[in-house]
Amino acid sequence: xxxxxxxxxxxxxxxxxAGISMVEILERLGHKVVCPNEIACCxxxxxxxxxxxxxxxxxxxxxxxxxxxxxVVIGSGSCGAMIKKFYPELFKNTPQAELAKQVASRTWxxxxxxxxxxxxxxxxxxxxxxxxxxxxxxxxxxxxxxTAPRALLGKVGGLEFVEMKEESCCGFGGTFAAKFPMISTAxxxxxxxxxxxxxxDFIVSNDSSCLMHIQGLLSRQGSKLKTIHLAExxxxx
Amino acid sequence: xxxxxxxxxxxxxxxxxxxHRSVIRTALRSYEVVRDKRKAAFQSWExxxxxxxxxxxxxxxxxxxxxxxxxxxxxxxGTKVHWASNGAQAREIISQILRDKKARSxxxxxxMTSEEIHLNHALEKEGYTVxxxxxxxxxxxxxxxxxxxxxxxxxxxxxxxxxxxFQKELGDAPSDSPExxxxxxRRVMRQKYLTADVGFTGGNFAIAxxxxxxxxxxxxxxxxxxxxxxxxxxxxxxxxxxxxxADLALFLPMLATAGAGQPMTCYNTMYSGPRQPGECDGPEExxxxxxxxxxxxxxxxxxxxxxxxxxxxxxxLNVCPIFRNVGGHTYGTTYSGPVGAVITPHLRGLQDxxxxxNASTLCGGCTEACPVKIDLHHHLLQNRRNASTSEPxxxxxxxxxxxxxxxxxxxxxxxxxxxxxxTQPLQSLVKGTALDPAKAWTKTRxxxxxxxxxxxxxxxxxx
Ligand code: SF4
Numbered sequence: 007x008x009x010x011x012x013x014x015x016x017x018x019x020x021x022x023x024a025g026i027s028m029v030e031i032l033e034r035l036g037h038k039v040v041c042p043n044e045i046a047c048c049x050x051x052x053x054x055x056x057x058x059x060x061x062x063x064x065x066x067x068x069x070x071x072x073x074x075x076x077x078v079v080i081g082s083g084s085c086g087a088m089i090k091k092f093y094p095e096l097f098k099n100t101p102q103a104e105l106a107k108q109v110a111s112r113t114w115x116x117x118x119x120x121x122x123x124x125x126x127x128x129x130x131x132x133x134x135x136x137x138x139x140x141x142x143x144x145x146x147x148x149x150x151x152x153t154a155p156r157a158l159l160g161k162v163g164g165l166e167f168v169e170m171k172e173e174s175c176c177g178f179g180g181t182f183a184a185k186f187p188m189i190s191t192a193x194x195x196x197x198x199x200x201x202x203x204x205x206x207d208f209i210v211s212n213d214s215s216c217l218m219h220i221q222g223l224l225s226r227q228g229s230k231l232k233t234i235h236l237a238e239x240x241x242x243x
Numbered sequence: 244x245x246x247x248x249x250x251x252x253x254x255x256x257x258x259x260x261x262x263h264r265s266v267i268r269t270a271l272r273s274y275e276v277v278r279d280k281r282k283a284a285f286q287s288w289e290x291x292x293x294x295x296x297x298x299x300x301x302x303x304x305x306x307x308x309x310x311x312x313x314x315x316x317x318x319x320x321g322t323k324v325h326w327a328s329n330g331a332q333a334r335e336i337i338s339q340i341l342r343d344k345k346a347r348s349x350x351x352x353x354x355m356t357s358e359e360i361h362l363n364h365a366l367e368k369e370g371y372t373v374x375x376x377x378x379x380x381x382x383x384x385x386x387x388x389x390x391x392x393x394x395x396x397x398x399x400x401x402x403x404x405x406x407x408x409f410q411k412e413l414g415d416a417p418s419d420s421p422e423x424x425x426x427x428x429r430r431v432m433r434q435k436y437l438t439a440d441v442g443f444t445g446g447n448f449a450i451a452x453x454x455x456x457x458x459x460x461x462x463x464x465x466x467x468x469x470x471x472x473x474x475x476x477x478x479x480x481x482x483x484x485x486x487x488x489a490d491l492a493l494f495l496p497m498l499a500t501a502g503a504g505q506p507m508t509c510y511n512t513m514y515s516g517p518r519q520p521g522e523c524d525g526p527e528e529x530x531x532x533x534x535x536x537x538x539x540x541x542x543x544x545x546x547x548x549x550x551x552x553x554x555x556x557x558x559x560l561n562v563c564p565i566f567r568n569v570g571g572h573t574y575g576t577t578y579s580g581p582v583g584a585v586i587t588p589h590l591r592g593l594q595d596x597x598x599x600x601n602a603s604t605l606c607g608g609c610t611e612a613c614p615v616k617i618d619l620h621h622h623l624l625q626n627r628r629n630a631s632t633s634e635p636x637x638x639x640x641x642x643x644x645x646x647x648x649x650x651x652x653x654x655x656x657x658x659x660x661x662x663x664x665x666t667q668p669l670q671s672l673v674k675g676t677a678l679d680p681a682k683a684w685t686k687t688r689x690x691x692x693x694x695x696x697x698x699x700x701x702x703x704x705x706x
Contacts, residue, residue, distance in 0.1 A: 015650065015700050019660050022698035029702075041702055047652040052643040055606065056627030057635070060643035065648050085656045090246040147607035166279040172272075175564045179604025186251070186602050191687040192258035193604070196268075222688030 008038045010075035012113075014085040014214075015047040021214045027241035028081050028116055031129060033104055042071045050088040053096060054180050061096060069093065069105055077123075078113040081237055083145015083213050086115035091148045117212050117236055121154035127161045133242045134164030138206040138227050140220065142213030154171050155236050162239060170200040178219035184200070196222045202231055212236045245415035246345050246575060247598040248687060253573040254602070258584060263399065263570060270398050271561050277504030284506065295497055298636040299552035306542060308453035309484040310533070311541025316454020317531060320516030325532045333534050337362065337476060338369060340530050342389050344474050346440035347373065352458070352465035353377040355393050356478045356534055359577045362378040373496035374435045376464035378428055385412045391571035393578060394502050394557035399402050399570060432464070442472040442526065447554070448477035452487045455513040455529065459498060463510055475517070476525035494554065502556035547622050550585050552615040559609035559619055565602055574599065581609035585622040593630050629646035661696050667693055
């Protein structure tokens, strides 16, 4: 099938390896990947700050670009939730209301797409490390994605998986991290401590934005623990 | 200091306080263990939540009818029902009763509505003696503090701190064992019960069908508060109504489970009137004060009406990572945590309290925990929208407008990435200093290194 890959703004600018891995994986599975150059962002930053007009200014052209897409795949639970869950809300009572619902129903978070839509868990990847998984809250609670990433990691050769004892938000929260840095940092420290306690070498997640926050704290602490996007793990040979 | 600066400054202080963090975390982790055990004892916790949400929906959407039915039943058994539109009216009604009764001292059981209307403060100013009889409330009252948590008022204190407090304030504390400390408090309180002119309580549920008010407690103090003094006053929000007596079969275990991880709270008492002819105990007079205090405005708000479903169990506070790190007092509100962040802007003014709705990652843990399925974290988002629409912050709006222009034009977006890449070395020179535009981030975190080739560059070059 033709997969329209939605690359979130921060993956484009800061974590291109995650996006590249998704392209390579999808192509290896025999799908045609397209990636509209005109879409830069889903509009979540203004949306979450309450500036819904500005969010619509960004989201409306993105929606138009996705109008004819058969399947949209997005490598972030957070931006995935924006499209799947919040676009219908944002465009309620506007001429794009129907389109927003249609696009939402055709949009998949990357790991969920592989497991639930394609029925694939074994990608033949090898990653001989001990890893733990961080569930981004939007992917987990807005989209209900919990088992898919674990099913995928379960099939990675040499990978040893260990859960964190405590399930908690990493404290990123978009602009929250800058508006309330002290709270964001404290939450991040709790997360880092839980991950460190597992003895893992890597924290894997399907959300680069959470990982950016967690890695930022780990690097400052001088920790050896590293973060990596799920797609990159699945693309290791 | 504005409410937001006060919040930020207390949040900075508390998040640095590692001892506080560990006290709260330890307490709440043991709560989680027992709560999960109790949840598992339900045939289906999720169906129970759904049923509770539907019952509350029915209660709130027919609040007018239920309140009329409740009042009629209460009055039929001799209870005096008063209606208070706001805190000032409620305080005046209560003062008037105290004056009529020539009361001097009041014993209270736990009532968050009394915190909401700042009752203790007002009564003390009028010269009354007010004693809290719930152990946790008694402790924070001795410290001249507001309750830290709506269910566990003194959870921020260790046994050692409580021992020192009792030693200092009551001159008695043989050890820091809970039993000893409870005995000390009990000795003090028993005296107060016998001399109090008025017993004051809150209420957990009001049953419209039977005209009863249900009070839930673990210590038996509310029973004594209600039974010993000649006059009883109960203050409760109008949203506490449940349609039927049978609804308690769900709500009592649910409140106990979500609130404290108990199968049932130790004492659940249904009050249906003052002492009736031929009865040997109970108050001679019972006054029930029903408080609006802007609840009807929430009722008129279709989008957030479900926040009136709240049974004040505290579950959303317990799971909230913000609450766990900043603590209850930082909020500066009667109702803290997620539910406080949702309703305080409605109860006390959106612009003054919108920061509570902003101070969230929207993780949704609260919504998942709420036994009556209030859509808490989405309400935070709606409060943000309402606040930004009615009074946009100039620079923030401008920033998003600019961002929208850049994001919508591939050439601008590409340029922005290049500028970002080019200015990285400069940024690292000023990192963490006052000149650093990313200081809020870099004070505690590293920025991710930005690669020269973005995803889109790679995509273009590859074709
Ligand atoms: S909002 Fe829900 S979880 Fe929070 S206190 Fe109220 S009933 Fe409990």
